[in-house]
Amino acid sequence: MIGRLNHVAIAVNNLEAAIATYRDVLGASVSAPLPQPEHGVTVVFIELPNTKIELLEALGEASPIAKFLERNPDGGIHHICYEVDDVIAARDKLKSGGARVLGDGTPRIGAHGKPVIFLHPKDFNGTLVELEQV
Ligand code: CO
Numbered sequence: 001m002i003g004r005l006n007h008v009a010i011a012v013n014n015l016e017a018a019i020a021t022y023r024d025v026l027g028a029s030v031s032a033p034l035p036q037p038e039h040g041v042t043v044v045f046i047e048l049p050n051t052k053i054e055l056l057e058a059l060g061e062a063s064p065i066a067k068f069l070e071r072n073p074d075g076g077i078h079h080i081c082y083e084v085d086d087v088i089a090a091r092d093k094l095k096s097g098g099a100r101v102l103g104d105g106t107p108r109i110g111a112h113g114k115p116v117i118f119l120h121p122k123d124f125n126g127t128l129v130e131l132e133q134v
């Protein structure tokens with residue numbers, strides 16, 4: 001069902017410092033920060049030859065990554081995103097197998113303008129999983 005690894009998202013408390021680490025220490029090309037108020041995060045995209053890294057910084061009071069950053073003050077891997085051909089079909093198959101989909105299960109438009117859902121980390125080895133329809 002799942003296809004390519006679309007991205008690994010890393011939550012950070014200091015986006016400028018994280019950008020500098022990826023750009024200056026690791027020599028990656030890093031996009032300009034993109035505030036996404038509807039998702040409660042500011043994102044930068046790092047294009048690698050085989051996948052992407054996204055650095056997420058909390059934006060606003062009700063950011064969905066605020067609690068994670070409280071628990072992980074140095075930052076940390078927040079979720080991984082796999083590509084699927086049909087997010088509705090994937091959701092229904094997973095739900096029928098007992099996996100928990102976050103929210104009401106309705107796909108939302110994610111950071112790349114594509115429909116996404118999130119799967120409960122307790123059902124996937126402690127990892128928050130995003131499925132993105134490509
Ligand atoms: Co993501």
